[in-house]
Amino acid sequence: MNHPPHTGTATARCVATHSVLTLDARHPYVSKSLIDAHDMHRTVMSGFQGWVDDGSRDARAQMGVLSTWALDLKAAALVLVVQSKVAADWAHIPKAALREAPHLITVDRTYRTGDTVGFRTVVNPTYSKPRTGPDGQKMRGQRVAHTKPDGVRKWCARLFGTWESPGRIGAAAEPDTISVRMLPTVSSPAPHKGLKVVRAELRGTLTVTDPTAFVAALSDGIGHARAYSCGLILTR
Template sequence: MYLTRFRINTARREGRGLLGSPHRMHAAVNMSFPDLPAREGTGPRVLWRVDRNSAAEVLLFVVSPSRPDLTHLVEQAGWPAASESPGWQTYDYGSFLDRITAGSTWSFRLTANPVHSIRRKEGEPTKRTAHITARHQTAWLLDRQIDAGFTVAAKEPAARLLERGDEHQLVVRDKRDLQFAKASERRTVTLTAVTYDGRLTVTDPDVLRRTLTQGLGKAKAYGCGLMTLAPVR
């Protein structure tokens, strides 16, 4: 497994175009691999996420079973003449995954598509609908934590700012309502993406490794589902 980081040049029109269309970014990421792993089954897949750290620092992260070649992205949305380096960094992710142990604590970031299925009236088929409030988006993640191999760390009572809804070391931010055309199916795709920052404790290393390499939730093709870990500061 590999983890790749690429900084997007937001001053270039092509870079802004990719950021404005998850469908185009999905295609650009797929072009980084001569052979994509099958989306069916239970094996690792290609996952990606865009982190908007500031107006000038926008990073694309890709987790993949094989090493990618992002030359085309550098030419379209990077700094192709800035240095002799390839323009992206790829790391051995497998060795990092092997070091995850039960009971260890990590900071995490996840961009996800928190949705639920509702039926508006009796007899009507269910419809997938996005959670729109931070409280429901938080509950969506907490409902999945055990099955994903971790628990979100709790706050000490003295550190809580609210009487209810502030029990965990978790922040929900950067909510984006995305709408883009999918030309291959002649339809418009609408989805809500939110970013979670927090701290977790590993309960099942094997299950968490599966979460990190297969994604969490829906809309994985469109930049959702990728969770990454970092040492606790």
């Protein structure tokens, strides 16, 4: 990727806390979360009781809560990473469900224009499918998920862009260099019947083009289904 030399003049700082939980996938508390996306959401949010008023519709966004998880079936271990703007308390999780004590990490990193970072994220890649009404008039598009890697790469091209044509998150990547792996769809039974979240794992390298926008993407997440463990960007 060709771009101007790194001048170090534009910077932005990202501060957050990460909780890393290693859970026993065979424990009923955990296995329920694996088969019910809304239950996984409740597990994540259980670490943040009392920070906002009960019933707040945007509680997750207010506290900056984002999450991602990975399952090792051989080891029967679920590793859950939760990012937040406020401190988490995982005392509500049954001790028998934890393989080890939650690991809490303070993230404090400054990004500069031109920095390159390795990243991993799980996203819900969607696009708007055009629709027309019975009278032939255009209607609001229907949100549809990409289910193939090629479609996900097109989604990545719009999101990341390139140095010459920046995307929406303040970091650029060549779509062909991003590793795309389709993950199993997660869903939820009644009362959330019909909830299905198509997921894709992205790995690769990003070049920071706008540190302020990039830190906003790190803090707020990207794409849809952020309440269901999508959209958290992990960098290294």
